[in-house]
Amino acid sequence: MEERDAPKVGECSFIGRQAVGGKPAHTESKEDKGTGLESTPRLQLLMPDLQLLRLDHAPALLAFERENRAYFAASIPDRGDEFFAEFDTRLAQLLEWQAAGADYLHLLVTERGEVVGRVNLVEVADGSAELGYRIARKAAGLGLATAAVRKVRELAVTKYGLTRLRARVTLDNPASRKVLEHNGFVAVDELTLNGKPAMSYICELR
Template identity: 85%
Template structure:
């Protein structure tokens, strides 16, 4: 699923970036949510302990940087690489994320394992008028275990109960069927076509109320 591109200031601002699901142990070359029918029998079950979904804080910076470094090549296989500048200026960019979060325009969440390792990101961007764009990326080591589906489900709940949102938007490229299924398993409905990072893509909407 696409998350916001953090290579350019302001952080997490322009084009979305997508987190990948793995199918059969291999990364799915696509970028967003998936299969129709939230709650359907085909919805994947989480195969590992559910990580804690935490709102990004200043002290998360070292673990978040480690996550991005470890998974850089994995993510870059299907979405634009952040570039070296992202890593050399990470502290400044992290501060920008916190500023946007404090302003209420974006909410950035981390999936934290029990040992404090970041295994995923799930974000709400461009929050306005009861709507926001959903983005996520999942670590390679835990891909294909149902974590993306579970994380999006949790974010749907938070979006409605904690942030008072009524609609979520998402975008995913056609070559990322696994990520599209994640969305569709969570009640997202395809509403249009577009070009994303130079590839054919689909836009999705999920009504929360």
């Protein structure tokens, strides 16, 4: 999104390791992964604060994943019941990876402390990382994905010392592809992601 929780089946990188046209703003990654969705209210908000994942984010992060589970699963593989049943254990593992510098996991947090998005840099090695992101349904279409990816792209250079970012997105998610392209990502190769035609992207930071 957007970590390393979901099975590795080729990933599209707002989700951890998981991108907007009428489709959810999320790409897919290994971190992570009749519903009444149409009744979900749209959120009106200023740009939320981008924060590195912390242990005290747990309740808000779990609420974000539960509230948006069906929304995300409409376009990317569902995380599965196990993800929610073992959430505390998985969160602890993510924090370990982050402390080791293997991942940098960011949350979009509103003034009320609500999580409305995730933007992750995962599999950090040799100056490169994979980008993943996901935005809450009620916050989609407000430009948050593009702005958040831009901020994380800046942090990748100024704070994490990276020189290249990678991402993957299915071709049926044109909005997520636009998020990447607006942030300097260039399509480099075709692939199959979760059984769908997809494209891999690269962003050279220096």
